Amino acid sequence: MNGRHILFAVASGALLPVIAFLVIILWMGFWQGNPGEPVVYTLAHYRAILTDYFTYKTMLNTLGVSSISVAVSLIFAIPTAWLVERTDLPGKSWVFTLMAVSTLVPTFFTAMGWVFLLHPRIGIVNKLLMSWFGLEAAPLNIASIAGMGWVEGLGLSSLGFIMVVATYRTMDPALEEAGRVHGLKMWKTLRYVTLPLTFPGVLAAAIYIFTIGLSAFEVPAIIGMSNKIFTFSTFIFYKMQPLEELPSYGVAGAVSSLLIVLALLLSWWYFKVLRFASRYAVVTGKGYRPQLVELGPRGRLCAWLFLGFFFVVAKVLPFLLLVWAALLTYFQPPSLEALGQVSLRNFYGLPWELLLAGARNSLVIMLTVPTLTLILCMAISWVILRSGFKWRLAFDGVAFLPHAVPSIILAIAAVFAALFLLRDTVPLYGTLTILILVYTISRISFATRIINNSLAQIHPELEEAAFAGGLRVFQVIRKILLPLLKPALVYAWLWMALLCYRELTMASVLVTNQNNVTLPMIVWGLWLGGSLNKAAAANLVILVFMLPAVLLYMTFGRRSRFEEAM
Amino acid sequence: MISVAGVQKHFKSGGQTVAALKGIDLEVLKGEFFVLLGPSGSGKTTLLRCIAGLEKPDRGNIAFEGETVFSASPRVYIPPEERQIGMVFQSYAIWPHMTVAENIGLVLTHGQRRIAKSDVNKRIRHVLGLVQLDNFENRPARLLSGGQQQRVALARALATNPKFLLMDEPLSNLDARLREEVRGKIKKLAAELGITVLYVTHDQVEAMVLAHRIAVMSQGEILQIGNPFELYRAPKNSLVAEFFGSINWVHGKLLDQHRVETEIGPLVVESYNGHTGPVVVGIRPEDIKLAASSTGGENRLEGKVLSSAFLGDQVIAEVKINETTLTVKAMPDDQKRVGEISVHFPKERIVVFPASAPVREAELQ
Numbered sequence: 001m002n003g004r005h006i007l008f009a010v011a012s013g014a015l016l017p018v019i020a021f022l023v024i025i026l027w028m029g030f031w032q033g034n035p036g037e038p039v040v041y042t043l044a045h046y047r048a049i050l051t052d053y054f055t056y057k058t059m060l061n062t063l064g065v066s067s068i069s070v071a072v073s074l075i076f077a078i079p080t081a082w083l084v085e086r087t088d089l090p091g092k093s094w095v096f097t098l099m100a101v102s103t104l105v106p107t108f109f110t111a112m113g114w115v116f117l118l119h120p121r122i123g124i125v126n127k128l129l130m131s132w133f134g135l136e137a138a139p140l141n142i143a144s145i146a147g148m149g150w151v152e153g154l155g156l157s158s159l160g161f162i163m164v165v166a167t168y169r170t171m172d173p174a175l176e177e178a179g180r181v182h183g184l185k186m187w188k189t190l191r192y193v194t195l196p197l198t199f200p201g202v203l204a205a206a207i208y209i210f211t212i213g214l215s216a217f218e219v220p221a222i223i224g225m226s227n228k229i230f231t232f233s234t235f236i237f238y239k240m241q242p243l244e245e246l247p248s249y250g251v252a253g254a255v256s257s258l259l260i261v262l263a264l265l266l267s268w269w270y271f272k273v274l275r276f277a278s279r280y281a282v283v284t285g286k287g288y289r290p291q292l293v294e295l296g297p298r299g300r301l302c303a304w305l306f307l308g309f310f311f312v313v314a315k316v317l318p319f320l321l322l323v324w325a326a327l328l329t330y331f332q333p334p335s336l337e338a339l340g341q342v343s344l345r346n347f348y349g350l351p352w353e354l355l356l357a358g359a360r361n362s363l364v365i366m367l368t369v370p371t372l373t374l375i376l377c378m379a380i381s382w383v384i385l386r387s388g389f390k391w392r393l394a395f396d397g398v399a400f401l402p403h404a405v406p407s408i409i410l411a412i413a414a415v416f417a418a419l420f421l422l423r424d425t426v427p428l429y430g431t432l433t434i435l436i437l438v439y440t441i442s443r444i445s446f447a448t449r450i451i452n453n454s455l456a457q458i459h460p461e462l463e464e465a466a467f468a469g470g471l472r473v474f475q476v477i478r479k480i481l482l483p484l485l486k487p488a489l490v491y492a493w494l495w496m497a498l499l500c501y502r503e504l505t506m507a508s509v510l511v512t513n514q515n516n517v518t519l520p521m522i523v524w525g526l527w528l529g530g531s532l533n534k535a536a537a538a539n540l541v542i543l544v545f546m547l548p549a550v551l552l553y554m555t556f557g558r559r560s561r562f563e564e565a566m
Numbered sequence: 567m568i569s570v571a572g573v574q575k576h577f578k579s580g581g582q583t584v585a586a587l588k589g590i591d592l593e594v595l596k597g598e599f600f601v602l603l604g605p606s607g608s609g610k611t612t613l614l615r616c617i618a619g620l621e622k623p624d625r626g627n628i629a630f631e632g633e634t635v636f637s638a639s640p641r642v643y644i645p646p647e648e649r650q651i652g653m654v655f656q657s658y659a660i661w662p663h664m665t666v667a668e669n670i671g672l673v674l675t676h677g678q679r680r681i682a683k684s685d686v687n688k689r690i691r692h693v694l695g696l697v698q699l700d701n702f703e704n705r706p707a708r709l710l711s712g713g714q715q716q717r718v719a720l721a722r723a724l725a726t727n728p729k730f731l732l733m734d735e736p737l738s739n740l741d742a743r744l745r746e747e748v749r750g751k752i753k754k755l756a757a758e759l760g761i762t763v764l765y766v767t768h769d770q771v772e773a774m775v776l777a778h779r780i781a782v783m784s785q786g787e788i789l790q791i792g793n794p795f796e797l798y799r800a801p802k803n804s805l806v807a808e809f810f811g812s813i814n815w816v817h818g819k820l821l822d823q824h825r826v827e828t829e830i831g832p833l834v835v836e837s838y839n840g841h842t843g844p845v846v847v848g849i850r851p852e853d854i855k856l857a858a859s860s861t862g863g864e865n866r867l868e869g870k871v872l873s874s875a876f877l878g879d880q881v882i883a884e885v886k887i888n889e890t891t892l893t894v895k896a897m898p899d900d901q902k903r904v905g906e907i908s909v910h911f912p913k914e915r916i917v918v919f920p921a922s923a924p925v926r927e928a929e930l931q
Contacts, residue, residue, distance in 0.1 A: 178659035178719075180646040181618050183677025183726060192672055196663045279708055280662050 003473030004387070011383040014376035015398045017441055021413035022401065025260065028253025028416055045250035054230075055255070061145055062231040065220065066213030068149025069156055070206050076153075076310050077160030078202065083303050085168040088292040090300075095307065097554065099158040102315055104550060106502035107155045108520060109539055111222035112527065113318020114151045116325050116536075118142035124321070124333045143227035152219045154314040156209050163208065167201025171280065186293070200277035207270045211263055215406025217505035222527065232259050233408045233505070240412055240509055249416055256409045267404040325536035346537035351522070355538065358519040359545060361432055362501055365518065366549070369439045370496040374489055376440070377447035378477070384448075385455050386463070396448075403445030411506035414438045430512040438506055443496050454488035455481070487556075494553040501546055519545065568594040568617060568730060568764065573626030575612055586612045587623065588786040594730075596631075599756055599763045601773040603809070604783030610766045611734055613783070617764065618653055618732050619646035630730065647678045652723030653732040656739065658715040660707045660722075666694070667703035670722045679726040693721040696755060713744050720752070724759070731756070733765045737772065749775055770810055774798075782806050804848065804919050813848045814892045817921065820845045826918065830887040831867045835916045844921035851895040853915035856883070857908040865911040871904050885909055 029046065033039045049055045080099075084092045117125050120138035129139050141147060175197060179189035217233040225234050232255060239252040295303055325331050327342040377399075383389055384396045402410060414437070418429040428434040458481065466476045482489070504520040511521045519542040526535035570592040577584050587609045594600040602610040615621040617628055619635065622643060628636040635644040661669050667690050673679075674686045681689060694700055697717035702710075710718060716736060723731055736752075737745045753776050756763050767773055773780050774794040782789045782797065782805075790802045801807035804815070818828030820842045826833045828847055835847070856871075867887050874883035883894045887909060894909075 172657050172659060174655040174657050174659035175661060177618075177620050177646070178653065178655060178661070178722070179672075181620065181649070181651055181653040181732070182673040182722060183647045183679045184673070185647055185678065186645075188676050192676060193661055197661070 007379045007382050007473065008387070008389070010376060010379035011395060014380060014441075014444060015395060017437075018398055018401050018444065020417070021410055021441070022260065022405065024413040024417055024421075025253055025256045025409055028249055028413075029257045030250075031253065032250055042250070045248075045254040049251060049254050049258075058230045058232060058235045061224075061229060062214060064145040065149045065152060065216070065231055066210045068146055069152035069213040069216075070209050072150055072153025073157040073160040073209055074164075074202065074206060076157040076314075077164050077205070079306060080157075080161050080310070081164035081168055083307070085165055086293055087295050087299075087303070089295060089303050098311060099161050101550065101554070102158040102311075104498050104502070104546075104553070105155075105315055106504070106520065107152075107216075107218040108222050108504055108524065108527075109322065109543070110155060110315065110318040111151050111219045112325075112532075112536060112539065113321040114142050114147070115223060115532075116321040116331060117317065118147060122331050122532075127333050143223050143229060145229070148219050148223050148229070148231075149213075151223065152213055152216055155219070156212060157310070157314065159212075160205050160209055163205035164198070164202055167198045167205075167277065170201075170278075171197055197280050200273055200280065204270055204273045204277055207266055207273060211266045211270065211404070214263065214266070215259065215408065217408055217508065221504070221508065221524070226528070233406060236408055236412065237508055240415070252412055253416075256406075256412060260405055260409060263404050263406060267400070322536045322539055325533050326540050328533055331533060346534050347541070350534060350538055350541065354514065354517065354522055355519065355541065357514055358517045358522050361435075361516060362519045362545075364432060365436060365439060365500050366497040368436050369443065369500045370493040372436070372440045373443045373447045373496060374451075374493060377444060377451050378481075380444070380448050381451040381455050382477070385452060386460065396452075399448040400445050402442050407442045408505050408509060410442050411438055411509040415509055430516060432516040435507065435510050435516055435518070438510060439500055439503065442506065443499075447492055447496065450488055450492045451485065454485050458484050490556050494549070494556055498546070498549055498553060501549065567596050567631050568592070568762065569627070569629045569632075570613070570617065571627045571629075573613070573616060573623045573628065575609075575616060575621065575623045585786050587616070590626070590786075590788060592781060592788065592791070594762060594764055596762055597760050599753070599765065599776055599778045601765045601767060601777035601780045602783055603767060603770060603773040603780050605768055605809075607785075608783040609786040610768075610783045614732055614734055614764060614766050617730075618651060619644060619649050650679070650729040651732055652726065652728035652730070654716070654719045654723050654734065654736040656735040658712075658719040658736075658739075660710065660715045660718055662708040664707055665703065666699070666705050666707060666710070666718050669707055669718055670694070670725045673722060673725055677726065679728075681726075689725060693725045694718075696724060697721045697751075712739055713748065716740060716748065720755075724761075729762060731761050731763045733763065735766055735768070737767070738769075745772075752776065774810075782809055784809075801917060804846065807848055807917060811850060812893065813850050813917075814854070816847045816849075816890060816892075818845055818847050819843065820918070829890045830869075830892075833911060833916065834864050834913050835918050836913055838918045840918065840920055845918050846921055848917045848919070849892075849911055849915055851882070851893045852880075853912060854885075854892065854894045854896075855910040855912065856885070856894060856896050857910060859908060861908070865913055865916075867909050867911070869907050869909040871907050874904065 030041045030043065031039060032042050032044065080095065083089050084095055089095075115123070117123050118140045120126055120141045120143065123138065123140070123142065126138035126140055129135060130137075142151070171194075176189050176193055179193045180186070184192065215233055216231070217237070220229070220231040220234040221237070224230065225238070230238065236252045236255050236259075239248045239255070241247065324334065326346050327344070328338065329341065329343070329345055332338045380395055380399050384392045384399070389395075414434055415429065418426075418434055422428055428437075462484070463476050463480055466480050467473075471479065502520060503518070504524060507518050507521045508524065511517050519538075523535050523538045523542065526532075526538055570590055573587055573590040574585070575587040577586050590609075590613055592613075602613060604610045612621060616623050616636070623636060623638060625638045626636075627634060627638070630649065634642050635649055636642060661672070664672065667687075670690045670693060671686055674681050674689055675683065690703060691700070694702060697720050699714065699717050699721065702714070702718075707715070707718065716739075719736070723733075733752075737748055740748060749772060765773075765776060777794060779791060779793055780797055781791045784805055790797060790806045792800075797806060798810045801810065804813075807813050816828045816830055818826045818833070820826050820838065820840060822842065823837050823839065824834055826835055826838075826845060826847055833847060838845075857866075869885045869887040869892075872884040872886050872891065874881050881896045883896055885892050885894050885907065892909075
């Protein structure tokens, strides 16, 4: 067995579980039984969900939240991208940095902040509005489809920004200039040239964001579940871990299967639009940058107000609310009286033993998952781009699946496999190992894409020269490819480490005990248990733990890489 | 007429300020085909973009037929859409989401120089006819070949009957054969329409074929303006001389107005009004004459052919005189293949520059 065979084996070994997970989910939907009992196959689950009014309501909720989140994120993303790419706004690199860091702020974090702001019972804004205008009922309700879409959209707007910026950047600026020099005024050029040309790119971004919204878990879990508003992901979660009845794996499997079909269709559409968009992309060899629109002092002020409003609403306000909540034993709007009750009691009262266990587990995950993923994806990328293997496109396709399939479904498949298939052979259920494995699989798409992009820019002759010089494939990888790929790998490692740290969706299904508890799960546990203020305090604690990694990321993760990854 | 006076432009890149234009003065006459020629980074495209209004100079004035379109102080800036120009971009900038007719029609229906709705189709057909793209109206733009896109770009630029046509390396993305063909057509069309053309290129052959006058640019400055013949035969400095074809440089010392003592021997030159002292003497390879036997006389030196290459229409020979090797282009039958030879330097073909002239600098580039 030579090096090439080993690379093939590693790549296949990494991708087989992906296919296995999909098969398991489909199978789950037809399956009925309990551990150790004989299995019965049935269509009952599909019949149950398709005849249940609740399924349709959940679907409407999900579509509503996703659509609103697309609208909200693009309303912020498109003007911001235009300001950064086409105007002389000063301090653009700061906008990029803030956007990158915003993406790292856990969504459950901002979701909690918004509950404190707009919850009908405790939300500060509602209380203020009620007292000012003498209202009987709360005018705003975050625990609604619109509210969840708003919070989700704010969280996804930095992603939307990055994608829209990319569309602007790949567009030949001469296309706009050709309009200007031939007599089109700026807004006409915008209307007839810029907008139609960026439309496919923006549509692709919208589909991408919609797909993410469709399977989003954190916002519905923090805001919706306690108010009995379910989306697909929380519905699946609820079927896996109901409070009163037994888990209903069959129903979860059936709903997941439907969701997978929907997600794959959306991904297909996404790629179709993206291919169409790439027809418009022109890479010019020109050394000049497009002439930037001069904003002038008033335009600049408006731009900063707009950006400031966005960052305050999306990040600063929720953060301040969490800090305020963390300092109080029960939540109340700021007042002199409330100020007198400020204390660190919540922090003393936190389950520190559990937090330390969670910190230890999270640290292990942050170190192992990115490393393992990069090793596997190096092999996958090599097969896709360098092996000349006939089925390499199949590898590419399978490597994309973990991105298309909602991550909660990957976790469910893993739990099901651990409970019913591997129970007697490999005890994985409730271990830290199963978290590491599922996290790794879920990151395959991202890492493969990053490595593919970088590897495609390395001329194969660099490796061929080494082969000609007598080096073997692993030596070539170690001596030639790894050094050349190093910046991309370091970046991808840090990014994945941070995403693993804040991961809640898969953990919500996979974490079952203190041995594999993670920090976000502890926060969520406190939240679900009704200790909102303690949850806020715990949130601040895990944010502090996260800071060193974020600083590392900001040092190494340059702006260009961040865009490439999206 | 386009008048450019004292135009300066600086770019900031990576914290450093780079001077792209260091004070440009230029007049393009009505109906003239004027070429800006220079290597990449010489500022020629920046100058064109300043004239188009796509870039704002830091200093100076630009006027179209006496009407100021840009002035640094007092501040005047007419945006590109208000200037009477048509422009062909290097990338052609054909809008890929439209048909050929829509590419031209958008300008005619929504531009600042729009025409009556009823005339639009006629005008589109007319300009497409000018570039020999009849019946291409409904072709989607992204299905056009490079050459066709180039012609649509030209048609669009001409659609509004602009006074000035600006072209930014319009042929550089075409393959060599097509380039020659299109070059001829552009020249003919410009002459027929009598339009004033400002044309940017880095290709000196293209410039010489097309231009009435050429401005040679280097590092943000204009080195010389003149017609092709003047630039070739009477370059003002060694950079211009080198830009138009190859040239042999020989170091020497100016003795008086007509005599130079050089590394290869004494040479007589046409009157040179410089200070006596170190100079460089230049002569183009095709201007050096070879003869089998010496007849003696002015500027005839003894040399030795080191090697020669037969190229069919000409012979390239390396000729050594004293310790200096010169390149000579000779007719295929007027030389000895290798060995002793007589070399003639016609004095009217010799150019002389002070030795401080940037010969070395040019070599370094």
